[in-house]
Amino acid sequence: STTARKSLTIGLIPADGIGREVIPAAKQAILALGSDLPKTEFVELLAGFEYFKRTGTALPEETVEILKYDCDCALFGAVSSPSKKVVGYSSPIVALRKELDLYANIRPVISVAPTPDEKPSVDLVVVRENTECLYIKQEELTIGPNGKEARATRLITERASRRIGQIAFELASKRPRKHLTVIHKSNVLSVTDGLFRETVCAVPLLPEVNGRYNDVTVMEQLVDSAVYRLFREPQIFDVMVAPNLYGDIISDAAAALVGSLGLVPSINAGHDFVMGEPVHGSAPDIAGQSIANPLASIRSAALMLRHLGYNKGAGRLDIAVDQVIREDQVLTPDLGGKSKTEEVVEAVLKKI
Ligand code: ATP
Numbered sequence: 001s002t003t004a005r006k007s008l009t010i011g012l013i014p015a016d017g018i019g020r021e022v023i024p025a026a027k028q029a030i031l032a033l034g035s036d037l038p039k040t041e042f043v044e045l046l047a048g049f050e051y052f053k054r055t056g057t058a059l060p061e062e063t064v065e066i067l068k069y070d071c072d073c074a075l076f077g078a079v080s081s082p083s084k085k086v087v088g089y090s091s092p093i094v095a096l097r098k099e100l101d102l103y104a105n106i107r108p109v110i111s112v113a114p115t116p117d118e119k120p121s122v123d124l125v126v127v128r129e130n131t132e133c134l135y136i137k138q139e140e141l142t143i144g145p146n147g148k149e150a151r152a153t154r155l156i157t158e159r160a161s162r163r164i165g166q167i168a169f170e171l172a173s174k175r176p177r178k179h180l181t182v183i184h185k186s187n188v189l190s191v192t193d194g195l196f197r198e199t200v201c202a203v204p205l206l207p208e209v210n211g212r213y214n215d216v217t218v219m220e221q222l223v224d225s226a227v228y229r230l231f232r233e234p235q236i237f238d239v240m241v242a243p244n245l246y247g248d249i250i251s252d253a254a255a256a257l258v259g260s261l262g263l264v265p266s267i268n269a270g271h272d273f274v275m276g277e278p279v280h281g282s283a284p285d286i287a288g289q290s291i292a293n294p295l296a297s298i299r300s301a302a303l304m305l306r307h308l309g310y311n312k313g314a315g316r317l318d319i320a321v322d323q324v325i326r327e328d329q330v331l332t333p334d335l336g337g338k339s340k341t342e343e344v345v346e347a348v349l350k351k352i
């Protein structure tokens with residue numbers, strides 16, 4: 001809880017490409033919050049594809065140890081993924097999610113309303129299971145009578161479905177609309193998606209829940225029709241919960257509804273650790289030009305702080321970002337502006 005913490009240690013893992021430009025921006029924004037946070041320290045940590053090319057490892061043991069034992073939370077920038085498979089390289093972000101058991105990926109997608117009094121037309125949160133489904137990467141290629149055959153194993157467990165369901169219900173119960181959409185395809189995949197759906201929908205009946213989710217309305221939606229409705233009438237959605245693969249696709253699709261990837265934040269959350277991460281990648285096409293949009297990272301810092309209970313500080317970051325977009329219109333090129341990363345950061349700091 002927030003009251004118990006006398007100091008806050010935040011790990012910073014800028015990693016590759018524009019990660020190195022946007023994570024320092026988030027750090028500055030957090031520092032500007034001053035006494036809204038306890039005494040805050042930052043630890044810079046190494047990881048990424050560039051680091052791999054220098055050293056042969058993408059995620060040094062030391063980074064994991066410091067995160068586990070010294071940090072309360074972390075901010076991750078982005079990793080470059082090589083276009084061809086590189087021997088010995090595997091993504092450090094995937095490894096970190098596993099090492100720290102960050103089983104929930106939470107992505108709020110919110111449009112900025114023209115005025116502060118208007119409701120945003122899109123205001124939803126995608127809660128994606130982060131550890132299993134097709135992403136356990138158990139694939140095999142065999143030769144059958146008619147040529148090559150590729151198979152992938154899809155794992156859905158009751159444990160992982162229950163804990164993601166708990167996160168989703170908890171989040172929905174705290175939002176004004178208190179609405180949860182459970183995404184699946186159990187008409188076709190009745191065993192795997194059937195288990196996901198059944199387990200998530202049963203969360204309100206768990207003894208420890210004690211009626212807390214009685215006022216959350218639940219809608220089930222097949223993934224194909226969910227995407228269709230997301231584009232036609234995004235306002236019907238509040239919290240959406242999905243297995244790993246559907247969640248991955250839906251959250252990128254939802255990001256497209258609000259403009260640039262450079263605006264969309266996320267957190268990876270586990271039982272006792274949280275890591276903020278902008279949804280965008282390392283953007284090699286614009287890296288090093290000081291035109292990366294830092295707002296997704298600043299919003300990721302806000303999400304991380306809110307998850308830890310620092311609602312006031314988080315709120316100040318979110319409001320500052322909204323004002324910079326709506327009023328100042330200090331915007332990087334991805335949003336149609338001409339400003340540099342530093343100019344956007346300066347504008348945010350001024351608003352804070
Ligand atoms: P990666 O393999 O690291 O994901 P990518 O080539 O897929 O790299 P993304 O980072 O996913 O690149 O970005 C996709 C597009 O969106 C790119 O053209 C990139 O320049 C743009 N973009 C992404 N993030 C930002 C940002 N923060 N500011 C401005 N443009 C961005």
Ligand code: MG
Nearest residue numbers: 280281282283
């Ligand atoms: Mg990408």
